[in-house]
Amino acid sequence: MYVDKKMCRFHGGRYSENIKIDFSTPINPIGPPKFLEDLIREAVEKRLYMLYPDYEYKTLREAVSEFYNLNPEHIVLINGVAEGINLILTCLRTRDLIVFEPTFGEYRCLTDILDINLRSIPYLEREDFYYIDEDSFKRSIRDVDKEGIVLLSNPNNPTGAYVDKDLMSNIINLSKNMTVIIDEAFIDLCEKCSSVLELVKEFDNLVVLRSLTKTFSVPGLRIGFIYTENKKILETIDLCRQPWNINSITSYVFSHVLKEYKKDLYEYISSSRKIIEIEREFLYNSFRDLGIKVYRSYAPFLLLRHFKYKAEDVIKILNNHGIHVRDASKYPFLTPYHIRVSVRLREDNEYLVKVYKESGIR
Ligand SMILES: Cc1ncc(COP(=O)(O)O)c(C=O)c1O
Structure with missing residues (x-):
């Protein structure tokens, strides 16, 4: 199977200055204590x-x-x-x-x-x-x-x-x-x-x-x-x-x-896990309701597969709304229609879903 060499070192977290909300980096969305x-x-x-x-x-x-x-x-x-x-x-x-x-x-x-x-x-x-x-x-x-x-x-x-x-x-x-x-x-x-x-x-x-x-x-x-x-x-x-x-x-x-x-850090980890679980479920249900294929995940992100829009088009639309997500189209065995979305806090998650809805991304 052919995999572009540069793609193995292609990661989230790189975007232009007009991006306000980063859904491309997979980390704890709570932020550091x-x-x-x-x-x-x-x-x-x-x-x-x-x-x-x-x-x-x-x-x-x-x-x-x-x-x-x-x-x-x-x-x-x-x-x-x-x-x-x-x-x-x-x-x-x-x-x-x-x-x-x-x-x-x-x-x-x-x-x-x-x-x-x-x-x-x-x-x-x-x-x-x-x-x-x-x-x-x-x-x-x-x-x-x-x-x-x-x-x-x-x-x-x-x-x-x-x-x-x-x-x-x-x-x-x-x-x-x-x-x-x-x-x-x-x-x-x-x-x-x-x-x-x-x-x-x-x-x-x-x-x-x-x-x-x-x-x-x-x-x-x-x-x-x-x-x-x-x-x-x-x-x-x-x-x-x-x-x-x-x-x-x-x-x-x-x-x-x-x-x-x-002790504070144990509590921080425990509440982070709970929040991630709740927010991931919120995003999972929202994307599924929009008719987008979304996979069950145990990590602080979700993999999505669109039916009509290619990853590059989705990213262009989202970038215009100040949002960045991870292009997942070049991973081995995935397709031009895959992206990865990190789990963030409710306000950002709601905004992402709203942009998806209003832009008609499918
Ligand atoms: C599976 C996996 N392992 C390791 C890393 C990098 O972890 P670290 O920041 O500790 O180097 C990543 C980053 O996304 C990852 O997805």
């Missing part, structure tokens, strides 16, 4: 940008591990999940990469450069949702050797599909002689999802990627972590990352906020 923003200001006032951060990130690692109830020895901090993916593909030196598509474009970006053989398994579509077929997966991995990597985002971008714990355990079990990377960048924001973090004890071949930038709505600060009990992988990734991969402002902010505002 005020106390987190106060810590950013504090870090700037302290002129921390003049210092190198501690390259072992001892305090930050402790704060992250306490917040997520994990062993700090099994964590490598990363500059967002995007860096984690990059490090894993460049440093673990796989020959075969197995992905389920459509998915986050970065997974396939490095495959040509690193001469990795990409095996793309399509998500299957039924009624209004996407799912993974275990048999297709079994067939795809039949002749993959020990160095193979299975990379799966859960919930998935852009379909919003979610793999439950039972199927996830089967996938990991079937891949025992490979490394399984589960990208849980959106899982903190999902009310009904369970993380595989606790399966790490059971499976030495399991690596979990988590993002804090999406959870706390600060994608500009860039922070996440890799979690695994596999010593060789931990050591390799830790050595491969550049020493100061989390900047000193981000390191300061998260070392403090995760410790000092732990």
Whole structure:
């Protein structure tokens, strides 16, 4: 299947100045808590940008591990999940990469450069949702050797599909002689999802990627972590990352906020999940009532397929009303009629639906 190389590095969040409402970036729509923003200001006032951060990130690692109830020895901090993916593909030196598509474009970006053989398994579509077929997966991995990597985002971008714990355990079990990377960048924001973090004890071949930038709505600060009990992988990734991969402002902010505002942040996450669930349902029903195909999602966004209008035309119309959405037409297995819409707060969501209605987008 042909995929334009530039399209794997095509993401939301880029638009002209006349855009007032961004539905293209998939993050927590609540925005960062005020106390987190106060810590950013504090870090700037302290002129921390003049210092190198501690390259072992001892305090930050402790704060992250306490917040997520994990062993700090099994964590490598990363500059967002995007860096984690990059490090894993460049440093673990796989020959075969197995992905389920459509998915986050970065997974396939490095495959040509690193001469990795990409095996793309399509998500299957039924009624209004996407799912993974275990048999297709079994067939795809039949002749993959020990160095193979299975990379799966859960919930998935852009379909919003979610793999439950039972199927996830089967996938990991079937891949025992490979490394399984589960990208849980959106899982903190999902009310009904369970993380595989606790399966790490059971499976030495399991690596979990988590993002804090999406959870706390600060994608500009860039922070996440890799979690695994596999010593060789931990050591390799830790050595491969550049020493100061989390900047000193981000390191300061998260070392403090995760410790000092732990309870507030748990509440923030819990209410974010609830709001996202309610708003996603509102958007789902509104688009369905307009006769647009909309898929069930566990993530803070929805995938839409129009019947009459191509993505490029929809984007032009919406841009004229100050709205930007993510063109999803170039993802493998999607069509020129697909776009992705992030879940925002009610006033913005209502405005989006109103523009759709008044412009007659179908
Ligand atoms: C599946 C997936 N993983 C990772 C990322 C990037 O996460 P981060 O901001 O933590 O690098 C994205 C961004 O949209 C994504 O969709």
